[in-house]
Amino acid sequence: MLRNITLKTLWDRRRAIFWWSVGLLATAIYTDYFYPTVQKVSAAYEQFLKNMPAALMASVGAAGGFDFTTPAGYLRTELYGMVVPLLFLIVTIGSGADAIAGEEERGTLDMLLANPVPRWRVVLEKFAALVIEIVIVALFFWLGLVIGGSLVKLALSPWLILAGTTSAVLLAIAIGGLTLAIGCGTGSKGQAMGIASGIAFAAYLLESMAPVVRALQPYRPLSPFYYYMAADPLEKGLDPGHAAVLLALAAVFVALGVLAFQRRDLAV
Amino acid sequence: MAGCAIETDDLTKFYGKSRGVIGLGLQVREGEVFGYLGPNGAGKTTTIRLLMGFIRPTRGRAMVLGRDAQSQSVALHRHTGYLPGELALYENMTGADYLRYQASLRGGVQWAYVRELASRLEANLSAPIRSLSHGNKHKIGLIQAFMHKPELIILDEPTQGLDPLVQQEFYRLVLTAKGEGRTVFLSSHVLPEVERVCDRVGIIREGKLIAVEEVSVLKSRALRQLEIHFATPVKPEVFAHLAGVRDLSVEDDILRCTVVGSLDALVKAAARFEVVNIVSHEPSLEEVFLAYYGGDSRAA
Numbered sequence: 001m002l003r004n005i006t007l008k009t010l011w012d013r014r015r016a017i018f019w020w021s022v023g024l025l026a027t028a029i030y031t032d033y034f035y036p037t038v039q040k041v042s043a044a045y046e047q048f049l050k051n052m053p054a055a056l057m058a059s060v061g062a063a064g065g066f067d068f069t070t071p072a073g074y075l076r077t078e079l080y081g082m083v084v085p086l087l088f089l090i091v092t093i094g095s096g097a098d099a100i101a102g103e104e105e106r107g108t109l110d111m112l113l114a115n116p117v118p119r120w121r122v123v124l125e126k127f128a129a130l131v132i133e134i135v136i137v138a139l140f141f142w143l144g145l146v147i148g149g150s151l152v153k154l155a156l157s158p159w160l161i162l163a164g165t166t167s168a169v170l171l172a173i174a175i176g177g178l179t180l181a182i183g184c185g186t187g188s189k190g191q192a193m194g195i196a197s198g199i200a201f202a203a204y205l206l207e208s209m210a211p212v213v214r215a216l217q218p219y220r221p222l223s224p225f226y227y228y229m230a231a232d233p234l235e236k237g238l239d240p241g242h243a244a245v246l247l248a249l250a251a252v253f254v255a256l257g258v259l260a261f262q263r264r265d266l267a268v
Numbered sequence: 269m270a271g272c273a274i275e276t277d278d279l280t281k282f283y284g285k286s287r288g289v290i291g292l293g294l295q296v297r298e299g300e301v302f303g304y305l306g307p308n309g310a311g312k313t314t315t316i317r318l319l320m321g322f323i324r325p326t327r328g329r330a331m332v333l334g335r336d337a338q339s340q341s342v343a344l345h346r347h348t349g350y351l352p353g354e355l356a357l358y359e360n361m362t363g364a365d366y367l368r369y370q371a372s373l374r375g376g377v378q379w380a381y382v383r384e385l386a387s388r389l390e391a392n393l394s395a396p397i398r399s400l401s402h403g404n405k406h407k408i409g410l411i412q413a414f415m416h417k418p419e420l421i422i423l424d425e426p427t428q429g430l431d432p433l434v435q436q437e438f439y440r441l442v443l444t445a446k447g448e449g450r451t452v453f454l455s456s457h458v459l460p461e462v463e464r465v466c467d468r469v470g471i472i473r474e475g476k477l478i479a480v481e482e483v484s485v486l487k488s489r490a491l492r493q494l495e496i497h498f499a500t501p502v503k504p505e506v507f508a509h510l511a512g513v514r515d516l517s518v519e520d521d522i523l524r525c526t527v528v529g530s531l532d533a534l535v536k537a538a539a540r541f542e543v544v545n546i547v548s549h550e551p552s553l554e555e556v557f558l559a560y561y562g563g564d565s566r567a568a
Binding site: 110111 | 313317320322323324342343345346348349350352354355356357358360365368369370372373374375409412
């Protein structure tokens with residue numbers, strides 16, 4: 001049954017994967033369910049929000065103001081602006097930190113590497129498990145949005161929802177790769193989670209504040225979050241260039257992780 | 269003549285401010301059982317992790333089965349069995365699932381042989397590992413080290429936590445491996461254990477290899493503290509000049525002394541009186557080191 005490291009890692013995470021899937025499916029349906037109500041009061045609500053400070057709006061991922069009138073605007077405001085990347089990142093940062101550093105801290109890495117298995121293969125198989133995990137969880141989230149959307153007649157193509165979700169998955173994979181790499185270099189789960197979360201938060205702030213703070217504008221392409229939503233995948237579909245940047249980031253992070261891990265002393 | 273299963277040259281590892289190992293020149297012959305003896309913290313585990321390629325030497329190198337332990341560790345692991353001193357297994361698996369997983373990563377393991385090892389060691393493979401005692405977890409680690417019949421078996425403190433009967437079975441496993449021409453390198457801080465199964469012993473202290481001896485030589489210099497309780501008071505003179513007897517003191521009916529090598533002369537002298545009890549203390553490693561290698565005046 002557990003023929004390789006990827007399957008074993010997924011097996012270890014099976015409960016987490018199950019509950020994340022259930023939770024995100026429910027979140028998606030639940031959010032869709034409020035769409036008709038919010039749409040009815042949206043004029044008044046938007047008026048109310050106009051009086052909010054721009055920086056506050058930006059910090060919750062809504063620098064352009066809330067747009068409840070279109071289905072895509074509603075989903076972006078309620079979910080994709082902040083909630084989706086946050087939840088997806090929690091999944092991949094957790095798995096990325098556990099991949100190498102977690103096994104090392106628990107002391108099980110010794111017996112794993114006593115096998116004729118190169119270190120780089122362990123890193124790649126762990127990363128594959130991380131990718132599969134977030135894809136499964138994200139598919140349930142997408143399914144929830146599609147089901148919920150059909151119940152309340154939220155008119156957005158499942159393909160566009162898939163494009164937005166895929167963009168979030170790619171972002172989560174890139175940050176998960178970063179977390180994995182820090183774990184490969186340090187052997188510390190806490191450091192991996194802490195540093196990666198800090199970087200992710202700084203990147204989020206950069207992208208969300210840039211519309212308000214003129215000086216930040218030129219630096220937007222430095223933030224992975226820019227490649228996640230700036231091309232508006234919920235309305236225009238997945239931008240291949242932006243998706244490729246996120247994939248390339250993940251590849252670079254994992255490669256750096258392999259290099260660091262390959263040359264490092266393992267902790268007892 | 270057999271070649272070397274392990275050969276290190278000036279193998280050195282420094283850790284920050286704490287000591288690692290310094291200038292090790294170890295040679296372990298193919299097909300022998302080599303004991304690596306030293307007190308806790310002497311550098312045994314560091315040496316073993318260098319041999320496994322888990323840590324990189326500060327200088328020097330280790331050749332294991334003719335391969336560089338650092339750059340060719342993957343090929344090396346194919347032919348090596350390993351048991352770490354601080355064993356950690358996947359607690360959420362059963363022993364059988366755990367060993368199947370490790371076996372499938374390794375490849376070429378005969379499951380029938382795993383079953384045989386499990387029954388010899390009386391290992392429980394069906395319970396979740398988290399529910400097993402320390403000794404029973406250790407058995408699963410031992411099975412993992414032996415299951416692919418490796419050319420070289422490297423064991424860090426292998427008998428920790430095993431009950432005496434299982435220890436005997438473990439010794440038989442080691443001797444079987446030796447009988448099949450395989451090499452065993454085991455570390456220990458217990459002298460009798462090493463004497464029991466090893467052909468040669470390397471003694472490490474404070475990160476330095478201070479001696480390599482044939483076990484037969486070590487045995488001939490074995491150092492024991494004895495206490496003999498007699499039924500009636502005895503005179504010290506009777507025992508004073510016996511071969512191998514040192515540090516003699518007699519208090520009424522109790523004789524205390526240290527014996528180097530054979531006990532024969534002392535036992536025969538004591539047999540002339542009524543002996544109530546004989547208490548023997550195995551020397552601690554520190555005492556052995558001090559006696560033989562510390563330049564102590566009592567050295568044989």
